[in-house]
Amino acid sequence: MEHTISQAAKVTPSARQIAWQELEFYSFIHFGINTFTDKEWGMGDESPSLFNPTAFDAKQWVEVCKSAGMKGLILTCKHHDGFCLWPSTHTDHTIAQSPWKNGEGDLVKEVADACREGGLSFGVYLSPWDRHDQRYGSSAYNEYFKDQLRELLTGYGDIFCVWFDGACGEGPNGLKQVYDWDGYYEVIRELQPGAVISVCGPDVRWCGNEAGHCRTSEWSVVPAELQDCEKIQEESQQVDDGKFSRQVNSRNEDIGSREALAGAENLIWYPAEVNTSIRPGWFYHPAEDDQVRSVDELLDIYYQSVGGNATFLLNLPPDCRGLIHENDASRMAELGRILSSTFRDNLAADAQASASESEGEQHSPQRVLDGGKHTYWRPRAGTEQATIELVWNEERSFDTIVLKEHIESGQRIEKIRLECLEQGVWTPLAEYTVIGYKRICRFPQATSRSVRLVIEESRWCPTLSAFEVYLSPEHTETQAVE
Incomplete structure (x- = not known):
């Protein structure tokens, strides 16, 4: 096991995985024929004439996303019904056959351009399952699917993510498709090498449910076999039963601990994405x-x-007008206001940092306060327990702490404790397991001149690139009134 743990400490992310993780919060936009039929899954026999968003405004989508603090947008360019939101030259089941803009429109282009103009990263969802195309269930369909990928990956600028699910049911001929995953990946790597391939892909792992359920300990370093979990046809979603989106079935809750890695032949960096909808x-x-x-x-x-x-x-999900509904937009703006006010003022900015041990000036404890994502504190190699402390000249009130590991060096921290100094005694604030790219620690408001992080368990040696301290807005407002 020790050999595996020493290996686990040295598994690191790719540049594309780091860029993706730094987006943190981004939107899925489900829009298409289903919007106009009031269905979740179309059958593939819907007429393109149904598609006609009368007030479509991609810039409104982008502004709603930005109001919540989102940094990216993934568009469902083709869902299981096979209808394409761009004028694909490889099928006639597209918006080119719709009344929208007299068949001259390209919705994917308008959304991609709006994202670029608004500063959001743009990603694409392309359903491998196609309930419309007659080629589904044959090798010809795999070539068709790759041709569609080529269109999306060459005509719309930089793509940050290609999002695949593993849904695999019958096509119009009653056949099921054997997906050429490796062939799909090859096209993506050739045309958009900076894009992560998500869920049914080698870069980003599905959290395991669509209900918003999260693991207590979410490890990025996991057994390589997890890359194939969502591609198993027998386990794929094949019917729209109305329950899947709220079902919590996240496989094993522990997929990255020392015990979970014991016996694993290969380990990979395979971080998790939590996906859910703002509506049922x-x-x-x-x-x-x-x-x-x-x-x-x-x-x-x-x-x-x-x-x-x-x-x-x-x-x-935008409505039939082609706009994100007022209720959803209002909720996003409110969410954004709270997040922005919570993380506006980092109280650690004027603190002094010290540590139980450091590996030279290059990795001194002050590195956790400099705001640089490439600088970090660490103790000497082999030190697995350590303490880092922040001290102010006067007392500060706080209820939120943000911690970040230097994930370019790997994910190593396994167990932590936060404490503050009260009348000369270290008082517990919170306990957590992993940190990884980011851990947001929340606890009842505390007031102190000193707070410390106790790293109780780690692999090989821990790293820390950020130690930030905040007071949430409800407490800030209360203090202002008093």
Whole structure:
């Protein structure tokens, strides 16, 4: 086991995985024929004439996303019904056959351009399952699918993510398809080498459910066999039963501890994404206008996902107008205001840092306060327990601490404790397991001149690139009134 743990400490992410993780919070946009039929899954026999968003505005989508603090957007360019939101030259089941813009429009282009103009990263979802195309169930379909990928990956600028699910049911001929995953990956790596391939892909791992459930300990270093979990046809989603989106079945809750890695032949960096919808469904349904998730629900998922070494992919389904509904937009703006005010003022900016041990000036404890993502504190190699302390000239009140490992060096910290000094005694604030890219620690408000992080367990030696301290807005407002 020790050999495996020493290996685990040295597994590191690719540049594309780091860039993806730094986005933290981004949107899924489910939009297409289903929007106009009030269905979740189309059958593939819908007429393109149904597609006609009368007030479509990609810039509104982008502004809603930005209001919540999102940094990216992934568009469902083709869902299981096979209808394409761009004028693909490889099928006639596209918006070119719709009345929208007299068949001259390209919705993918408008969204990609709006993202670029608004400063959001743009990603694409392309369903491998196609309930419309007659080639589905044959080798010819795999070539068709790769041709579609080539169109999306060459005509719309930089793509940060290609998102695949493993849904695999019958096509119009009653056949199922054997997906050429390796062939799909090859096309993506050739045309968009900076894009991560998510869920049914080698770069980003599905958290295991669509309900927003998060693991207590989300490891990025896991057994390599997990890369194939979502590609198993027998386990793929093949029917729309109305329950899958809220089902919590996240496989094993422990996939990266020392015990979980014991006996693993190969380890990989395979970080998690938490995906869920702001509504019960993934596509827009008028009956769900009053079922938009509350801000408290969204905050809870945000703190568990972004604050628990995962990313947060939140679905915002536009309505038949082609706009994100007012209820959803209002909720996003409110969420953004809370997050922005919570993390606006880093109280650690004027603190002094010290540590139980450091490996030279290059990795001194002050590195956790300099704001640089490439600088970090670490003790000497082989030291697995350590303490780092922040001290102010006067007392500060706080209830939120953000910790980051230097993931370019790997994920190593296994167990931590936060404490503050009260009347000369170190008082516990919170306990957690992993940190990874980011851990957001929340606890009842404390007031002290000193706070410290006790690293109780780690692999080989820990690293820390950020130690930030905040006071949430409700407490800030209370203090202001007093």
